[in-house]
Each structure stands twice: as structure tokens, then as C-alpha cells.
Amino acid sequence: MSENILVIGGGPAGLNAAIMLSELGVNVALVERDSFLGGNPKKFKYKFLFPDMQPADNVIGELIKKAESGGNIKVYYSSEVSDFKENGKKFDAVIKSASGSETKTFDSVIVATGFEHFDPARDAKYSYQLFDDVIDIKDLERMMGENNFVRPSNGKPPKKVAFILCVGSRDRHVGNQYCSRVCCTVSVKQAIEMREHFPDCEAYIFYMDIRTYGFFEDLYWKAMEEHDVQIVKGRIAEITSGPDNTVVCKGEDTLLRGPFEIPFDMVVLASGMEGGPQSPEISSKLGIELDEHGFLKPENVTLSPFKSNKPGVFLAGACTGPKAISDSITEGAAAAMNAYTYAVKNR
Amino acid sequence: MALEKHDNKNLGGGRPVAEKGEHIVARHLIEDDNIKEEKNLVIDGVDVSGRWNTFIISRVNSDFDRSFFEEIKKTVVGSRINRCWQCGMCTASCTVTPLYRRFNPRAFIYMMQLGNLKELKKYIDVAWRCVGCYKCSQRCPKQVNPAEMMEALALVIKKYFQEEVKTKLKLDEEVKKIYEDMIIGHGRLDLAKLHTSAMQKSGKTKELFGKIERGAILKMLKDGRAFSVLRLGKPHNWSSSKEAIENYLHKLNTIENSEAGV
Numbered sequence: 001m002s003e004n005i006l007v008i009g010g011g012p013a014g015l016n017a018a019i020m021l022s023e024l025g026v027n028v029a030l031v032e033r034d035s036f037l038g039g040n041p042k043k044f045k046y047k048f049l050f051p052d053m054q055p056a057d058n059v060i061g062e063l064i065k066k067a068e069s070g071g072n073i074k075v076y077y078s079s080e081v082s083d084f085k086e087n088g089k090k091f092d093a094v095i096k097s098a099s100g101s102e103t104k105t106f107d108s109v110i111v112a113t114g115f116e117h118f119d120p121a122r123d124a125k126y127s128y129q130l131f132d133d134v135i136d137i138k139d140l141e142r143m144m145g146e147n148n149f150v151r152p153s154n155g156k157p158p159k160k161v162a163f164i165l166c167v168g169s170r171d172r173h174v175g176n177q178y179c180s181r182v183c184c185t186v187s188v189k190q191a192i193e194m195r196e197h198f199p200d201c202e203a204y205i206f207y208m209d210i211r212t213y214g215f216f217e218d219l220y221w222k223a224m225e226e227h228d229v230q231i232v233k234g235r236i237a238e239i240t241s242g243p244d245n246t247v248v249c250k251g252e253d254t255l256l257r258g259p260f261e262i263p264f265d266m267v268v269l270a271s272g273m274e275g276g277p278q279s280p281e282i283s284s285k286l287g288i289e290l291d292e293h294g295f296l297k298p299e300n301v302t303l304s305p306f307k308s309n310k311p312g313v314f315l316a317g318a319c320t321g322p323k324a325i326s327d328s329i330t331e332g333a334a335a336a337m338n339a340y341t342y343a344v345k346n347r
Numbered sequence: 348m349a350l351e352k353h354d355n356k357n358l359g360g361g362r363p364v365a366e367k368g369e370h371i372v373a374r375h376l377i378e379d380d381n382i383k384e385e386k387n388l389v390i391d392g393v394d395v396s397g398r399w400n401t402f403i404i405s406r407v408n409s410d411f412d413r414s415f416f417e418e419i420k421k422t423v424v425g426s427r428i429n430r431c432w433q434c435g436m437c438t439a440s441c442t443v444t445p446l447y448r449r450f451n452p453r454a455f456i457y458m459m460q461l462g463n464l465k466e467l468k469k470y471i472d473v474a475w476r477c478v479g480c481y482k483c484s485q486r487c488p489k490q491v492n493p494a495e496m497m498e499a500l501a502l503v504i505k506k507y508f509q510e511e512v513k514t515k516l517k518l519d520e521e522v523k524k525i526y527e528d529m530i531i532g533h534g535r536l537d538l539a540k541l542h543t544s545a546m547q548k549s550g551k552t553k554e555l556f557g558k559i560e561r562g563a564i565l566k567m568l569k570d571g572r573a574f575s576v577l578r579l580g581k582p583h584n585w586s587s588s589k590e591a592i593e594n595y596l597h598k599l600n601t602i603e604n605s606e607a608g609v
Contacts, residue, residue: 210432224429224432225429232461253408255454256463259406259408260409262410263409
């Protein structure tokens with residue numbers, strides 16, 4: 001008799017976990033809340049991935065194809081775990097979907113519920129949704145993906161674009177003290193893409209620190225040295241409307257001291273990552289711990305970042321904190337191995 | 348509206364005119380250049396001289412001028428301006444900054460990147476003081492070559508602030524002329540002469556005969572350095588070397604002028 005393992009969430013982490021388990025001969029139930037697989041990268045149509053600018057489809061598309069090509073994976077679309085109970089060392093879960101509810105017993109569980117993009121509208125200083133030309137990184141990613149990079153206000157190509165880092169991150173005012181880790185690299189990547197396709201458009205990045213960690217630094221150097229992206233130190237305190245249908249970024253140049261109010265055609269907010277409403281929901285449903293940042297809490301952040309505090313329930317991907325896609329995929333594999341070991345031990 | 352400006356003597360002994368911005372309570376907080384005030388101004392026949400027409404220009408920087416950056420990038424010495432990320436290693440290693448705190452290569456590069464001429468203008472008197480030790484270029488983690496960037500800065504200053512260079516750098520230009528004449532004329536540098544001429548030019552004639560200077564002169568007379576130039580004469584075959592140098596200077600001038608677009 002083969003093992004039954006439940007994977008919650010069909011993003012990069014959940015998909016990779018499901019695929020690995022399926023290859024081990026495990027019966028996987030993959031529960032996805034959307035009507036499609038791929039998670040946030042698919043939902044917001046990420047086009048190219050850092051650091052090597054490969055098409056997102058190479059990664060996400062590949063994972064989806066593998067998961068959907070049958071094997072031992074049963075995908076439940078537009079569904080959720082509506083009830084969850086421990087049953088000895090095993091777990092009874094009710095999977096609710098449009099076609100009804102299904103109760104099943106699983107040997108172990110992998111939670112890969114991911115993150116939500118911070119909604120910049122929650123922070124009034126950025127005037128997101130107030131001005132059409134203020135967008136955020138996921139909006140820009142979608143625009144680039146649809147080959148429709150124009151100013152939303154008038155449909156014309158912009159000539160001067162500002163990227164603002166740390167939107168919804170490292171800001172006690174919005175309740176998020178942590179760094180979202182990838183927004184710097186994503187913004188730098190987008191600035192490069194923009195300069196490559198629209199060389200007439202100037203790119204400025206307003207930063208407090210540029211955290212393109214590890215080899216992502218290469219992208220940051222490339223942006224400056226090959227694409228003349230200008231970095232300006234200072235966080236933006238206010239976005240207002242300016243003359244000639246511009247948006248004005250108000251900030252302090254902390255290197256020269258002194259205020260600036262610079263008009264731009266378009267402003268891109270590097271909104272960070274949040275645990276989203278799904279994290280507390282899954283935390284209370286499964287009885288696993290939530291951390292002070294609103295993400296799921298690993299049992300030991302260094303020794304076992306893929307384990308929850310409840311034996312048999314494992315964590316993978318951005319549900320435990322901001323993460324790059326590659327890290328999520330790695331964690332998916334790590335959680336799969338651990339979930340499999342747990343299932344085999346308690347057969 | 349009839350706007351009428353006239354100088355003091357035409358006012359015909361009207362009421363006393365205040366100093367520029369004198370009446371502003373927190374005057375010390377505002378830079379001179381940011382106060383706009385006409386000493387004598389008559390609008391529609393009404394005298395609004397002095398404080399009646401005062402304006403304070405905002406300190407807020409309201410645009411980045413990227414055309415300027417492009418201009419610097421095209422020069423040979425400034426081609427790496429896009430690399431600078433403002434870590435401050437150049438200023439930290441600078442041999443001049445400890446003497447002139449206002450000489451800050453890091454900040455100058457930033458001003459050039461953002462085209463902030465307004466700010467750059469404040470540093471015309473010190474911006475050219477790089478001694479070319481190249482320590483910054485050795486230390487720079489991004490190989491910006493700040494030492495040569497300072498040459499790009501000199502070009503900028505020459506092009507955009509001709510008036511200020513004429514007035515603020517008058518003395519330096521004069522001493523430079525003496526130096527050049529010395530080299531081209533005699534093929535040798537006479538430090539004693541350069542020193543005394545520079546002091547004379549800067550109006551320090553009194554100090555020239557002070558105790559320190561007298562001692563130095565005596566010492567140089569004693570050990571023969573004062574006569575060395577006379578005794579040694581011009582270097583061998585100087586006329587051809589002189590021609591080469593003059594040729595080079597001429598070329599350099601044309602390059603500089605074309606780079607600065609003068």
C-alpha cells in the first residue's frame with residue numbers, strides 16, 4: 001500500500017513537493033485555491049525570472065506540466081481544506097471543492113500556501129490607486145508579460161520612471177518590519193528589462209539599502225554599468241500629482257542632504273511580501289504556529305526550516321517568509337523528503 | 348505693469364536700503380543665493396525696494412538632469428560615471444579631504460550623476476584641488492577611477508561656470524601661468540621663484556620678508572639651491588623638447604575645448 005500525502009498550495013514549492021513525492025510512488029492530493037496551478041508567478045504573469053532572465057515559463061510551466069501529466073498526483077482546483085483532524089499519527093482532512101467535499105486520511109501534510117503581494121493602497125503615502133501612473137512590481141510584471149508597457153493614464157510610453165524600494169517592507173508604520181528579500185532584485189531586473197526594450201526611458205531607483213544578496217549582486221552591477229540605471233538614496237515620503245500629467249516623488253537626498261520633489265511619468269512600487277490572510281487561516285485550521293510577522297513559524301529556523309511545530313506537518317516556500325522562487329523549489333524538495341520519511345516511519 | 352529697476356544713485360537720497368534679506372528673522376538659515384531681493388525696484392510707480400520685494404527661493408531640488416550625465420559619460424576621463432554607487436571609499440582614502448573638508452569626490456560624482464549643477468556651483472573653489480595621487484582609484488571597489496573623474500569635473504566647471512572660474516579661481520590661474528612659463532621658458536622648475544611669485548600674487552608681500560621666509564632664503568643661498576637653476580641652465584637640446592611640450596599643450600587644449608564643448 002502506498003502512502004497518501006496532502007500538499008496544500010500549487011505554487012513553485014507545492015508543485016515541486018508534489019512532483020517529487022509522485023516520483024517516489026506516493027499518492028499526492030494537491031489542493032489549490034485557484035482554478036489553475038503555478039501560484040503567484042502564474043497569477044501575476046511573471047515573464048522573466050532573475051538572476052538569468054530565463055522565461056518564467058521554463059520554470060513554472062515546466063512544473064505545472066509535470067504535475068498535470070498525471071502520475072500519482074490528484075489536483076483539486078478551486079478547493080480548500082475545510083476541516084482537519086489528527087488521527088493518531090495520521091491526519092483526516094476534508095477537501096472542499098465545487099464538485100463537493102471529500103474526506104481522506106493522509107500520512108503527512110505539506111503546507112505551501114505561499115505569500116501575498118503587499119497591497120500598496122494600504123499605505124496612503126504612495127498614492128497607489130489614486131494616480132493611474134503609480135503601479136507596483138506585480139503590475140509592471142504583468143504589463144511586461146503582456147507586451148503592454150505604457151503609462152496607464154494616457155497609453156503613451158513613459159520617458160522617466162522611478163522605482164521605489166521597500167514599499168510595505170521595513171516600515172513599522174504598515175506593520176512589516178522585515179525585509180522582503182527579493183524586491184530589490186526584482187526591481188533591478190525590471191529596470192534592466194525596461195532599459196533594454198525602451199532605451200529612451202530613464203530609470204531611477206530610490207533606495208535605503210540595495211539588498212541584491214549573493215550573486216544577485218551581478219544584476220545590480222549590470223543595471224548600473226550596462227544600462228545606466230541611476231540609484232538615488234532616500235525613501236519617498238509622498239507621491240503627489242505634478243504638472244503635465246506627471247507624478248511627483250517627494251523625498252530627501254540623504255547623500256547630499258536636502259529635499260527633492262522630482263516629477264516622473266511613472267512610478268513603480270516594489271511592494272513586498274506578506275503572509276496574507278491564508279497564513280493565519282491555515283495556522284488555526286491545522287493547529288500550527290504563526291510567527292510575529294504573519295508567516296508560518298518553522299520549528300527551528302536554522303535546523304529544520306521546513307518543519308512546523310506539529311509532527312507530520314511540513315512547511316515549504318514563502319509561507320514561512322519572503323523567498324525567491326529557487327528557494328521555494330528547494331524547500332519543496334526538502335519538505336517532500338521529510339514528509340515521505342514521516343509517512344514511511346508511521347506506516 | 349511698469350517695472351523699473353534703478354541703482355542707488357538714481358534714487359536721489361530716498362529712505363535707507365537694508366542689506367539683502369536682513370529683515371528675515373531666521374536669516375542665518377538661508378543661503379545667500381536663495382534670497383531674491385531687488386535693492387531698488389519700482390512697480391507702477393510704487394517703490395517696493397528692498398524687503399518689499401523679497402522672495403526666498405525653495406531649496407527643493409526639482410529635477411534630475413540626465414543630459415549632463417550623458418555628457419560626462421562621453422568624455423574619456425568620465426566614461427565610468429555610471430558605475431559609482433556612492434560608497435565613499437574615494438573620499439575616505441582621499442589625501443586632500445583631510446585638508447579641505449569641502450573637497451568630497453564622492454559627492455561631486457553624485458552631483459554629476461544627477462546633474463545637480465546648482466549644488467556643484469558651491470564647490471568651484473575646491474573642486475579642482477585633486478592632487479592626482481590616484482589612491483581613490485586604487486581603492487574604488489567599482490573601478491570608477493575617481494581621480495580621473497575629478498578631471499571630468501574640471502571640464503564641467505570650465506564649461507558651465509566660466510564667470511565663476513574667472514573670479515573665484517583668478518589667483519590659481521595666475522600661478523598656473525607662472526608655472527607654465529617657467530617650465531616652457533627654462534625647462535626647469537624654480538620652486539623658490541614659484542613660491543615667492545605665488546605669495547606676491549596673493550598679496551602676502553609682507554610675509555615674504557618675515558622670519559620664516561628669511562630663514563628659508565638664507566638656507567637656500569647657503570646650500571646653493573638658489574643658484575642651481577642659473578648654474579645648470581636649460582636642459583640639453585631644450586628647443587626640441589619645448590616644441591614637443593607646446594605641441595602637446597596645444598593639442599590638449601583642443602581636446603579639452605572640444606570635450607567641454609566650448
